[in-house]
Amino acid sequence: MQIQSSYTSSSYVTPTKVPKSDNQSADFAAVSQEKPVLEEMLENLRRDASVRDRITENDDGTYSFDIRASGWTENSYAAFAIVTELNGGSFSLIGNSGKSYPTEADTDLFKQMTGYNMLNLGGSLVVLDDAGFPPAAADQSSVQQAFDFILDVASFRSSGYLEGELTAENVGSFLSAYNIAPGSSAFIDQLLEELNKAASPIVSEDDAVAELMDLVTT
Numbered sequence: 001m002q003i004q005s006s007y008t009s010s011s012y013v014t015p016t017k018v019p020k021s022d023n024q025s026a027d028f029a030a031v032s033q034e035k036p037v038l039e040e041m042l043e044n045l046r047r048d049a050s051v052r053d054r055i056t057e058n059d060d061g062t063y064s065f066d067i068r069a070s071g072w073t074e075n076s077y078a079a080f081a082i083v084t085e086l087n088g089g090s091f092s093l094i095g096n097s098g099k100s101y102p103t104e105a106d107t108d109l110f111k112q113m114t115g116y117n118m119l120n121l122g123g124s125l126v127v128l129d130d131a132g133f134p135p136a137a138a139d140q141s142s143v144q145q146a147f148d149f150i151l152d153v154a155s156f157r158s159s160g161y162l163e164g165e166l167t168a169e170n171v172g173s174f175l176s177a178y179n180i181a182p183g184s185s186a187f188i189d190q191l192l193e194e195l196n197k198a199a200s201p202i203v204s205e206d207d208a209v210a211e212l213m214d215l216v217t218t
Contacts, residue, residue, distance in 0.1 A: 038082050041132025045079045055083065062087045074134040082132065085121040100158035101125070105165040106150050112194045113146050113187075114139070125151075145187045168195040 042063075046052045050073050056064040063083045102110070102125075107118045116127050116135055127135055127143060135143045153174075156162045162174060171192065175181070180188055 035086065038086055038132075041128065042079060042082045042086070044131040045075050045082070045133065048073070048075045051076050051079045055079065078126065078128055078132060078134050081121045081124065081126045100151070100154040102150050102154040103157075103165065106153060109166065109191075109194060109198075110146055110150050112198070113190055114143050116143055118147065118150065142187065145185075149187070149191070166195065168192075168198070171195050 042055075046055060050071055054066040054069050054076060056066075058064060063086060065080055065083045067080065101120060102118065110116070110118045114127075114135075116129055116139070119126050119128060125147075127147060129135070153162065153166050157164075161177075162170075164170070166174065175188070182189060182192060
């Protein structure tokens, strides 16, 4: 499943731009994924006949994918993205160039919040589970929220409005800049909890929530 961002920031207050640090990484080229992991995902997807019938393994180790066959599904779309990446090609979509991509820390946070992997396959972000399948229907709404938020974080970092990674220490000022407060949505509350777990797992949950609320409101 290719999840496209529908999240807009037009209603937010523009934050104060901060200078980029010298060691701030550029937009990442790809989430670190070993080829065997993608091959395993592809094998899982090939259990689906609509995927299996489209794929041919070539003598040189590459794959051919029949894009003319009818009946595209989320699984066949995911498989096409993986095959393109394994073949060393680009799965980039028109209009995808120039976008800001998340860092590895961003995608780790996405995985913590959703359980899904945000993969950069040939320049396009694709969300898949550990077996290579797109998000289940019941998860799509929450995954979309996380996806859109992570892309906005990457965009504002690239523009200089956020320095470094999103952490429990700086999330307060970041959310305040966009008039977002704890309790505004289940997603934001989960985000705050996950950031705090990563920063100080020994702090009690009640104390952690209180501290994060103080960060956002001060």
